[in-house]
Amino acid sequence: MPVLTSVSGFPRIGRNRELKKAIEGYWKGSVSLEDMRTTARDLRARHWKVQKDHGVDLIPSNDFSYYDQMLDTALLLNAVPRRYRDLGFDAPEDTLFAVARGYQGERGDVTALPMKKWFTTNYHYIVPEIESSTQIRLASSKPFDEFLEARELGIETKPVLIGPYTFLKLARDPNAEPLELDRGLTNDVAAAYAAVLSRFADLGASWVQFDEPYLVLDKERGDESLFTSLYTTILAARRNGVKVLLNTYFGHVADIYEKIALLGFDGVGLDLVEGREENLNAVGRVGVPSTTTVFAGVINGRNIWRNDYATSLGIIDALHKVTPNVAVSTASSLLHVPYTTQEETNLGTDVVRHFAFAVEKLDELHDVASLADAGDDARRTSSVLATNQALFDGTRVKTDAAVARRLDALSDADFVRTPDREERRRLQHEELGLPLLPTTTIGSFPQTTQVRAERARLRKGEIDQAAYDAFIRGKIDEVIRHQEQIGLDVLVHGEFERNDMVEYFGQNLNGFLFTRNAWVQSYGTRCVKPPIVWGDVSRARPITVEWSSYAQSRTSHVVKGMLTGPVTILNWSWPREDVSHELQTRQLALAIRDEVLDLEKAGIRIIQIDEAALREKLPLRRSDWHSKYLDWAIPAFRLVHSGVKPTTQIHTHMCYSEFNDIIRDIDAMDADVISFEASRGDLVVLDAIHDADFRTEVGPGVYDIHSPRIPSVEEIKGRIRQILAKIDADRVWINPDCGLKTRGEAETWPSLENLVAAAKDIRAELSR
Ligand code: GLN
Ligand code: ZN
Numbered sequence: 001m002p003v004l005t006s007v008s009g010f011p012r013i014g015r016n017r018e019l020k021k022a023i024e025g026y027w028k029g030s031v032s033l034e035d036m037r038t039t040a041r042d043l044r045a046r047h048w049k050v051q052k053d054h055g056v057d058l059i060p061s062n063d064f065s066y067y068d069q070m071l072d073t074a075l076l077l078n079a080v081p082r083r084y085r086d087l088g089f090d091a092p093e094d095t096l097f098a099v100a101r102g103y104q105g106e107r108g109d110v111t112a113l114p115m116k117k118w119f120t121t122n123y124h125y126i127v128p129e130i131e132s133s134t135q136i137r138l139a140s141s142k143p144f145d146e147f148l149e150a151r152e153l154g155i156e157t158k159p160v161l162i163g164p165y166t167f168l169k170l171a172r173d174p175n176a177e178p179l180e181l182d183r184g185l186t187n188d189v190a191a192a193y194a195a196v197l198s199r200f201a202d203l204g205a206s207w208v209q210f211d212e213p214y215l216v217l218d219k220e221r222g223d224e225s226l227f228t229s230l231y232t233t234i235l236a237a238r239r240n241g242v243k244v245l246l247n248t249y250f251g252h253v254a255d256i257y258e259k260i261a262l263l264g265f266d267g268v269g270l271d272l273v274e275g276r277e278e279n280l281n282a283v284g285r286v287g288v289p290s291t292t293t294v295f296a297g298v299i300n301g302r303n304i305w306r307n308d309y310a311t312s313l314g315i316i317d318a319l320h321k322v323t324p325n326v327a328v329s330t331a332s333s334l335l336h337v338p339y340t341t342q343e344e345t346n347l348g349t350d351v352v353r354h355f356a357f358a359v360e361k362l363d364e365l366h367d368v369a370s371l372a373d374a375g376d377d378a379r380r381t382s383s384v385l386a387t388n389q390a391l392f393d394g395t396r397v398k399t400d401a402a403v404a405r406r407l408d409a410l411s412d413a414d415f416v417r418t419p420d421r422e423e424r425r426r427l428q429h430e431e432l433g434l435p436l437l438p439t440t441t442i443g444s445f446p447q448t449t450q451v452r453a454e455r456a457r458l459r460k461g462e463i464d465q466a467a468y469d470a471f472i473r474g475k476i477d478e479v480i481r482h483q484e485q486i487g488l489d490v491l492v493h494g495e496f497e498r499n500d501m502v503e504y505f506g507q508n509l510n511g512f513l514f515t516r517n518a519w520v521q522s523y524g525t526r527c528v529k530p531p532i533v534w535g536d537v538s539r540a541r542p543i544t545v546e547w548s549s550y551a552q553s554r555t556s557h558v559v560k561g562m563l564t565g566p567v568t569i570l571n572w573s574w575p576r577e578d579v580s581h582e583l584q585t586r587q588l589a590l591a592i593r594d595e596v597l598d599l600e601k602a603g604i605r606i607i608q609i610d611e612a613a614l615r616e617k618l619p620l621r622r623s624d625w626h627s628k629y630l631d632w633a634i635p636a637f638r639l640v641h642s643g644v645k646p647t648t649q650i651h652t653h654m655c656y657s658e659f660n661d662i663i664r665d666i667d668a669m670d671a672d673v674i675s676f677e678a679s680r681g682d683l684v685v686l687d688a689i690h691d692a693d694f695r696t697e698v699g700p701g702v703y704d705i706h707s708p709r710i711p712s713v714e715e716i717k718g719r720i721r722q723i724l725a726k727i728d729a730d731r732v733w734i735n736p737d738c739g740l741k742t743r744g745e746a747e748t749w750p751s752l753e754n755l756v757a758a759a760k761d762i763r764a765e766l767s768r
Pocket of ligand 1: 442443654655739
C-alpha cells in the first residue's frame with residue numbers, strides 16, 4: 001500500500017495576498033460583502049486544487065478563515081460574548097470582525113477580544129471568552145459548508161478543527177480565572193465536538209482532524225483527565241467509518257503519549273521536527289496500537305529550507321520498525337510559511353533551490369512518501385534522493401572569519417553594563433529632565449499609502465534616492481512638529497524609512513537575503529515577509545543614525561533612537577539550520593551594538609532596542625526555558641547595550657505582557673525602561689512586576705493599537721490608575737501598547753492627544 005500523505009493546514013491568504021486585499025477592501029467599503037465572499041471561495045478552490053494536483057491524499061478543509069481559526073472555533077461553539085451579538089449585525093462576517101477588531105459606530109462601542117501569539121509562532125489568535133451565560137452548542141455550519149464546497153469541486157477533504165482540549169486551555173473567562181472547567185462546560189464542549197464528528201460521518205468524510213497543539217505543553221493537574229474525558233465522548237461518536245486524527249505539533253507529547261495510545265485514535269499526528277527525539281522515544285517505548293496510523297510530521301511547517309530526505313527517511317524507517325501504519329505529513333500547518341518560491345526569481349536558481357515554501361513542500365511530501373515506499377536498491381539509484389543530497393553536501397553558507405574572530409575575543413565583561421541600574425537612573429534623571437509619568441510612543445507612526453507609494457516609486461526607479469530621502473525628512477519634520485504640538489515628552493522619528501522592523505535592518509546587514517513575495521500571516525490580514533539568514537552576520541553600514549540624528553536636529557525635546565534587537569531579528573527571520581540560534585543571535589548582537597554606539601556618538605540620548613519577539617520563542621516546556629533559550633538570549637541583549645555611557649538611557653519594547661514567569665530574566669536584560677503590551681490582555685503582569693520587585697522602569701501600554709477605536713481620556717486615566725495601584729509612579733511611563741504603523745492618522749492623533757491629556761490629569765492629581 002502506498003504511503004498516505006497529509007497536509008495539516010495550508011496558507012489561506014493567497015499567493016498574492018488576495019484575501020488580505022479583499023477583506024481590507026471590505027472594511028474600507030470599496031469591496032462588497034458578496035465580492036469578498038467570492039474571493040474567499042476562489043482561494044479555497046485554488047488551494048484545494050493545488051494540493052490535489054500535487055498528489056496530496058488528505059487535503060485539509062476548514063483551514064480557511066476570514067480572520068483566525070480560533071475565533072472561528074469560538075463561533076462554531078457559540079462562544080461569542082453577548083456584547084458582540086448585541087450589535088445585531090446581519091452578516092456573520094461583521095460580527096466576526098467586530099470581535100476581532102472592536103467596533104465603534106452607530107451600533108455601539110466595543111473593544112476587540114485580546115489577541116495572543118499562537119504558541120511559538122508569530123501568528124496571533126483571538127483569545128475566546130467564555131461567559132458564565134455562554135451556552136456551548138454547535139452554532140455554525142462553516143466546517144460542513146466548506147467540506148461540501150470542496151466536494152462539489154470533486155475534491156474530498158479532511159476537515160480540520162482546533163480540538164476541544166486546546167480550545168478550553170486557551171479560552172478564558174475574564175470574571176473567573178482560570179476558566180472553571182466544571183463538568184458542565186467540559187461536557188458541553190465534548191458534546192458539540194461529537195456532534196461535529198457525527199455530522200461529518202453523515203456526510204461521508206473519511207478523516208476528521210482535531211488539532212491539539214496544547215498537548216505539547218507541560219501538563220497541569222487535571223489536564224490528563226480533561227483530555228481523556230473530552231476524547232472518550234468524541235471517539236464514541238464515530239460511525240460510518242469516519243476516522244479521527246489527533247494532530248499535535250510544535251513539540252513532543254511524550255508525557256501523554258501512553259494515554260493517547262490507549263484512547264484508540266485512528267491517526268496520531270506527531271511533530272518529528274520540533275519534538276523528534278522525545279516523540280520517537282515515546283513511540284518506541286509504548287508502541288502503536290494496530291488500528292492507529294502514525295502521521296509522521298517530517299516536513300517542517302515552520303522554516304523554509306529544503307527537507308533533508310535522508311533524515312526524514314531515517315525517521316520513517318525507525319517508525320516502520322514499530323508499526324506498518326505510517327503516513328507522511330507536514331509537521332504543523334503550512335500557514336506559517338509563504339506560498340511559493342516561484343516568485344523569487346531574483347534570488348537566482350542556485351539560491352532558490354535551497355528553499356521550499358508551501359507549494360514546494362507538497363512536492364517534498366510526495367517525494368518522501370514515494371521514497372519511504374521504495375526498497376534500498378530503488379533509493380540507491382533514485383535521482384530525486386541524489387539531487388536532494390547534493391543540497392546538503394555543498395558549501396552553501398557564506399562564512400566570515402572576521403565575525404568568528406570578533407566573537408572569540410568577547411569576554412564576560414562585554415555582557416555587563418556599568419554602573420548599576422540605580423546609579424544610572426540618578427544620572428539619567430539629571431541628564432534628561434523628564435516629568436513624572438513621561439509620555440512617549442513605541443516608535444512607528446502610520447505607514448500611510450503615501451509612505452508606501454514613495455517607497456514603491458524608489459524601488460521602480462521613478463524617483464532617485466535623494467528625492468526619497470527628502471520625502472522621509474519631510475515626514476520626520478511633520479511627525480516631530482505634531483508630537484511637539486500635542487505635548488509628548490520623548491519623541492520618535494516615526495520609522496517612515498522602514499518597510500518592516502526586521503527587513504529594514506537585514507537590508508543593512510551582511511548575511512541576509514530578501515524575498516519578493518514570501519508573505520506569512522501575522523494577525524488578521526496583516527502579513528510579514530521575514531528575511532532569510534544566509535551567512536555569518538555583521539553590520540554592513542550605519543542603519544538608522546542618519547534619520548535619528550536628523551530628527552534630533554529638528555527639536556529640543558529628546559528623540560528616542562529606534563532599533564530592533566538581535567533576538568527579535570532572528571525570531572522574525574528564517575534562521576539557518578546549519579548553526580545554532582545562539583550563534584546567530586550573538587552575531588546579530590554585535591552588529592546592533594555597532595549601531596547603538598554610533599547613535600550615541602551622534603548625540604542620541606535614549607535608545608530603544610525592540611525585543612518584540614523575545615517572549616514569543618520561549619520554549620513551550622518549562623524545563624527548556626533556560627537551557628535552550630534564556631541562558632543565551634538575555635546575555636545577547638546585554639551585549640548590545642553594555643558599551644554605552646551611564647547617561648544614555650536604554651529602552652526595550654515587548655509585544656507581549658505574558659512574561660510573569662520570566663520576570664527576573666526580563667529584569668536581567670538590564671534595560672533602563674521597558675514598554676509592553678498590556679491593554680488587550682489582563683493586568684496580572686502588573687502584580688508580577690510588583691511582586692518581583694522589578695527594577696526596570698515600565699511603560700505598560702495604556703491603549704490597544706491593534707484596533708481602530710479611539711480610547712477616551714477617562715478610559716486611559718482608568719488604565720493609568722490601575723497601573724499606579726501596583727507600581728510606584730516614579731517608575732512608570734505612559735505609552736500606547738505597540739507601534740502605530742498599522743493605524744491611520746485619523747485615529748492615531750486623537751488617541752495620542754487623549755493619552756497626553758490623561759497623563760497630565762493624573763500628574764496633577766498626584767501633585768495635589
Ligand atoms: N518600534 C517598533 C514600532 O513602533 C516596534 C514594533 C513592534 O513591537 N512590533 O513599530
Ligand atoms: Zn509591540
